[in-house]
Amino acid sequence: MAVPRVLVYGGKGALGSAVVNMFKTKNWWVCSVDLFECEAADCNVTLTPTDSWTSQAEEVSSKVDGALGDSKVDAIVCVAGGWAGGNAASNEYVKNCDLMWKQSVWTSVLASQIAAKHLNSGGFLLLTGAKAGLEGTPGMIGYGMAKAAVHQLVASLSQPKSGMPENSSVVAILPVTLNTPANRKAMPNADFAQWTPLDELASRLVSWSAGEDRPPPSTNLLQVVTVDGVTTYTPVN
Amino acid sequence: MAVPRVLVYGGKGALGSAVVNMFKTKNWWVCSVDLFECEAADCNVTLTPTDSWTSQAEEVSSKVDGALGDSKVDAIVCVAGGWAGGNAASNEYVKNCDLMWKQSVWTSVLASQIAAKHLNSGGFLLLTGAKAGLEGTPGMIGYGMAKAAVHQLVASLSQPKSGMPENSSVVAILPVTLNTPANRKAMPNADFAQWTPLDELASRLVSWSAGEDRPPPSTNLLQVVTVDGVTTYTPVN
Numbered sequence: 001m002a003v004p005r006v007l008v009y010g011g012k013g014a015l016g017s018a019v020v021n022m023f024k025t026k027n028w029w030v031c032s033v034d035l036f037e038c039e040a041a042d043c044n045v046t047l048t049p050t051d052s053w054t055s056q057a058e059e060v061s062s063k064v065d066g067a068l069g070d071s072k073v074d075a076i077v078c079v080a081g082g083w084a085g086g087n088a089a090s091n092e093y094v095k096n097c098d099l100m101w102k103q104s105v106w107t108s109v110l111a112s113q114i115a116a117k118h119l120n121s122g123g124f125l126l127l128t129g130a131k132a133g134l135e136g137t138p139g140m141i142g143y144g145m146a147k148a149a150v151h152q153l154v155a156s157l158s159q160p161k162s163g164m165p166e167n168s169s170v171v172a173i174l175p176v177t178l179n180t181p182a183n184r185k186a187m188p189n190a191d192f193a194q195w196t197p198l199d200e201l202a203s204r205l206v207s208w209s210a211g212e213d214r215p216p217p218s219t220n221l222l223q224v225v226t227v228d229g230v231t232t233y234t235p236v237n
Numbered sequence: 238m239a240v241p242r243v244l245v246y247g248g249k250g251a252l253g254s255a256v257v258n259m260f261k262t263k264n265w266w267v268c269s270v271d272l273f274e275c276e277a278a279d280c281n282v283t284l285t286p287t288d289s290w291t292s293q294a295e296e297v298s299s300k301v302d303g304a305l306g307d308s309k310v311d312a313i314v315c316v317a318g319g320w321a322g323g324n325a326a327s328n329e330y331v332k333n334c335d336l337m338w339k340q341s342v343w344t345s346v347l348a349s350q351i352a353a354k355h356l357n358s359g360g361f362l363l364l365t366g367a368k369a370g371l372e373g374t375p376g377m378i379g380y381g382m383a384k385a386a387v388h389q390l391v392a393s394l395s396q397p398k399s400g401m402p403e404n405s406s407v408v409a410i411l412p413v414t415l416n417t418p419a420n421r422k423a424m425p426n427a428d429f430a431q432w433t434p435l436d437e438l439a440s441r442l443v444s445w446s447a448g449e450d451r452p453p454p455s456t457n458l459l460q461v462v463t464v465d466g467v468t469t470y471t472p473v474n
Contacts, residue, residue: 094294097342097346117326141393146343152373154373155372161375225411
């Protein structure tokens with residue numbers, strides 16, 4: 001059997017690193033796309049920060065073409081993202097809306113652009129939403145807006161004539177709080193048993209990429225909720 | 238009674254011009270914010286095109302401060318927007334996502350930033366979504382994403398601690414197709430009786446701004462559907 005191949009968008013982040021490592025333990029070939037190099041990956045596409053989405057699109061496209069050549073990948077997992085707060089009266093309101101857009105929506109759209117060209121038919125595209133984005137988020141307006149946009153993007157991509165390869169699956173995970181070093185530092189007194197462990201989530205993403213227990217075609221948004229150390233994946237109605 | 242005051246964001250567009258004219262026939266003082274001057278307005282804030290959202294935010298903030306001074310407005314009506322198609326395989330995919338974001342989300346967020354500072358308590362903020370954005374939009378991905386983001390923004394703004402003035406209302410209209418010159422030119426054989434007339438919509442926006450028949454606080458998204466010349470406004474569940 002050929003070695004399966006995955007492109008991880010955001011492979012140097014906290015969740016991204018866990019995802020890359022989990023793919024490597026299952027013997028996948030891994031290409032990481034990030035602003036920073038991910039040593040554990042077999043191949044790195046390192047991007048230059050820019051304020052122009054179209055410039056970033058051109059850079060990603062050209063570098064991924066170079067990295068993958070004519071061969072395709074079996075899965076694309078986009079776990080890039082970030083968090084910033086702020087309501088409409090905040091001095092950082094627009095700055096943080098802009099940052100959230102770049103971290104969540106630029107990356108998700110660029111991952112889908114790569115998928116349209118380089119994902120195998122029957123392949124798997126994973127994007128990262130947030131459970132909070134299903135409703136209003138008055139204290140973190142930019143974050144909720146960007147995640148709601150990702151949710152709607154997944155709805156678009158999963159329909160016919162979206163430009164996605166034949167029989168491919170598109171799913172977004174909607175986590176609450178991930179158990180990352182940054183979150184532990186920011187909220188040291190929280191109950192970490194209510195946060196989703198990175199390896200648990202990474203393991204699930206690798207299974208879905210391999211075609212195991214993949215959510216049915218009608219399921220595009222999966223809420224990821226951890227209670228007392230137990231993580232469940234529940235479709236949004 | 239003092240002359241009521243409104244800021245129209247996008248006052249030079251097709252719907253914007255109709256809205257400005259309708260406010261003037263009802264004797265409102267109108268400030269238009271747009272890339273182009275709107276002659277019918279009492280006051281114009283003319284913006285410089287830029288690729289930086291934060292720069293545009295600083296320009297808007299400074300120029301609106303200059304135009305309004307310490308006095309507030311009773312309503313802010315954001316009818317800026319646009320349309321572009323394209324799926325994930327389109328050569329214009331990212332370019333059009335970027336354009337839609339700037340035309341719909343930049344403007345909506347900047348209108349809400351102005352509202353946080355300059356809208357009277359009990360005032361009215363109107364943003365412009367789209368019925369199509371309630372579901373997937375595979376043939377116009379950037380458009381649907383931007384409109385879904387506006388819908389979630391309205392959900393955020395209408396909750397406590399969003400930074401909006403006390404007792405203010407935030408509503409988004411979700412039209413289907415407006416009867417504009419550009420749409421008539423692009424789709425000359427369509428049945429215009431199924432498109433929403435600009436004056437009908439403008440008249441409704443002026444009424445809501447004046448506090449007449451304003452949607453109840455629990456209603457934030459209103460679908461605007463025209464069938465055989467009759468336009469209805471139906472809340473999204």
